[in-house]
Amino acid sequence: MVKIKLRRMGKKKEPSFRLIVIDGRKQPKSSYIESLGxxxxxxxxxxxxxxxxxxxxxxxxxxxxxxxxKNLINKLKSKEVTQ
Known part of the structure; x- marks a missing residue:
């Protein structure tokens, strides 16, 4: 099953995340199919x-x-509606 997950990037104590499409059995640190944002x-x-x-x-x-x-997608969609 394919999952859409957050992959932690950035420095120590300064996290940023990448939205990735990955096989559900793999850890987010491993290779992924596609980066979405x-x-x-x-x-x-x-x-x-x-x-x-x-x-x-x-x-x-x-x-x-x-x-x-899911929470981030809902946040993004609500932001688009208000603009």
Whole structure:
């Protein structure tokens, strides 16, 4: 099963994350299928960027997002509606 997960990047105590598509049995540190965007919780300006076309493609083809990714997607969609 294919999953959409967050992969931790960045320096010690300064995390940033990459949204990745990966085989569900693999750890996020291993090789992944595709990178969909990034999330930087410490940034004050735009801290979330996702390629929505590719995200929708993977969701249509059965990729399961983790809970944290679901929350980020909902946050991004609500931001798009208000703009």
């Amino acid at each position: 990034y999330y930087n919780p410490r940034s004050e300006k735009e801290n979330l960027s996702v390629d929505m076309e590719r995200l929708e493609y993977w969701l249509r083809n059965g990729a399961q997002p983790t809970e944290s990714v």
